[in-house]
Amino acid sequence: MTSASLFEVNDLENTNRLEVSADLGNLWELNGTIHEYAYLTHNFFRYYGKFPSALAKRVINEFIETNGPANIIDNYSGSGTTLVEAVIAGHNAIGVDINPLGVLAANVKTTFLPAQALEDACRKILLVAKDFLESGEAEIAIDHLPMEELEKWFSLQATLELCALRHAIYGFESGTIKDFYLLAFASIIRRVSRAYDGEVRPHINKGKAPRSPLEVFEKKSLDMCQRMKEFGVAVKGEATAACYLGDNRALIKSSEFASESFDLALTHPPYVNCFDYLPVYRLELLWLDGLFNQWSVQSRNLLGSDYLDYKQLRKLETRSWPANPQVIESYRIGNLQMLEGLWQLLRPGAMCCVVIGDSTIKGELLPVHRWFIEMGEMAGFRHKQTIYRTTHYGTGKYAYKNRADYHGKAEKRDAILVFNKPKSG
Structure with missing residues (x-):
């Protein structure tokens, strides 16, 4: 079914002629702030372009039709x-992403660890550093680092302290405790650099004031430890999650990805003309050299x-x-290949929810959410409904009035596209 002939290059010239629905009757008001949605482990690592936790919570509550724990997949996790x-919510989940920092974050955020072991490790890291x-x-040690690039982004003192922290964390045996602090380390890189935080x-x-990486790391780690305690209390039952580093267009058919084994898919492809994800984390990846x-x-x-x-990862990333x-x-x-996968x-009768928004190029509207409706149906799904959501990315909120026309007059829409896999036929 998939071939380059499906989408002609000159199709872009005609996108502005496609009608965009102005019916916002089916609207989800997600008007909390980023801070309000960053509860429990959600704030462990600042990942740009993610949807609000309230959206995921509502989709899971409304579109799972099984009794008891369900199996959920997010292949743009x-x-x-x-x-x-x-x-x-007490469900089991599998995620897939091509960004190693995202995969690291997802696994750390969903793996409960005992407070005492985390606190002991934190003290050891700070002492060794x-x-x-x-x-x-x-x-x-900094003689072996790419100092020409580091000097642009970090003061000498920050570089020395980051080098010491990395040395201390890298000294741990591989495992969940080490992963936890690798993520804590990654989460402070932007803060202690000369780059804008947000x-x-x-x-x-x-004009950015210097910060001590040792002090920022300690504060971040203690906050993560407290949130991990709260997360352990919040999780229902024996629910588990695992995230995999992979290409979502070519998932390996293993026991984790068996055919018709999932009850819900929730996925959030990158927005057209937005940004490629891996280069965004150039500073973090610079310090996490040898991460694998x-x-x-x-x-x-x-x-x-x-x-x-x-x-290699850049070649596989969805551009x-x-x-x-x-x-x-x-x-x-x-993305058609992704939907076909x-x-x-998904089991027959299961729902697939795609979170996607429209884009503009030089003021011309690209109705991307309508492209995905077309692609979902080409993949074999039935489009059940379109839910629009409030979104605004420039004010620290996930909401702005009643629609996402955040670039001039173009009537952009942020949507949750709800598909169903037919039970037969």
Whole structure:
């Protein structure tokens, strides 16, 4: 079914002629702030472009039709928002993403760890890091770092402290405790750099006050430990989650991805003309060099490679930017393949919910959510309904009045597309 002939390159020229529905009667008001939605483990790592936790919670509550624990899949899982909400609700969940930092975050956020073990590890990391600094070993170690690039983004003191923290964390045996602190380490990189904290792509903030990585790491780690305690209380039953590093267009058919084994799919493809995800985390990946050898991801690596090569991952990443005709065609073909894969994994009668929004190029509207309705039906699903949601990304909220026309007059829509896999035929 899938071929390049499905989507012609010149199709982009006609997108502005497609009618966009103005019916917002089926609207979900998600008007909480980012802070309000960052409860429990959701705030462990700042992952750009994710949907609000309230959306995942509502989809799970409304579109699972099984009695007892269900099996949920998110094959654009990002940092694991769907997975966290699934286990809180007592369901089992599987995630897939091509971004190793997202996969690390998703697994850490959904794996309960005892408070005492985490607190003991935190104290050890800080002691080893401080000893490494005081001994002068950090000054020797930075000679092996790409200092020309680091000097642009970090002060010398920040570089030394980050080097010491990485040394201390890398000294742990691979496992869930180490993963927890690898994520804590990754989460402070942007904060202690010269880059703006909240920008998607890193840019120098000349007025930014310096911060001590050791102090920021300690504060972040203690907060994560407390939230992990609360998460353990919140999870219902024996629910589990696991996230895999993989290409969502070509999932390995294993016991975890058996045909017709899932009761709900919730997926959030990248928005057209938005940004590619891996380059956003250039500073974090710079400091987590050799991540594959440190992180206990080996058993959840579906790529068939024993080394995480950045260039290899970039080739596999679903590209949505720059939105030229070739990128858009590849984007649509890749997401059709993704939907075809989900169709095979879902049991008959199960729901598939796609969270996607429209985009603009030079003021011209691209009705992307209508493209996905078409692609969902091509994959074999039946489109049941479209739910629009309030969204605004520039104010620290996930809401703005009653629609997502956040670039001028173009009538953009952020939508949850609800599909059903027919029970027969």
